[in-house]
Amino acid sequence: MNITINGELLNVDRKALVEVLQSFGAVAPFAVAVNSxxxxxxxxxxxxxxxxxxxxxxxxxxxG
Known part of the structure; x- marks a missing residue:
């Protein structure tokens, strides 16, 4: 499945947002928007x- 994360086109084999974020290397704290x-x-x-x-x-x- 093709999605875009922060402007980068990626092909992922997972559909769960949390799994995609983990595989992308997201480190808390962060905020997420999907399609704005x-x-x-x-x-x-x-x-x-x-x-x-x-x-x-x-x-x-x-x-500061």
Whole structure:
């Protein structure tokens, strides 16, 4: 299945969002949006990706 993560086209063999994030190397804390829709962390385990989905993985930026 082809999806895009942070602008990078990837072919993945998993559909569960949490599994795709783990295989991508996501390290908490982070926020996730699929097709520009925020997905709460409580739903990561149940969320199923579809062909062509666009995933944005956002890490907090510290500053002052």
């Amino acid at each position: 829709e925020f997905i709460p962390q409580s739903q990561h385990g149940n969320y199923v990706l579809n062909e062509g989905d666009s995933v944005e993985l956002l890490s907090p930026i510290q500053g």
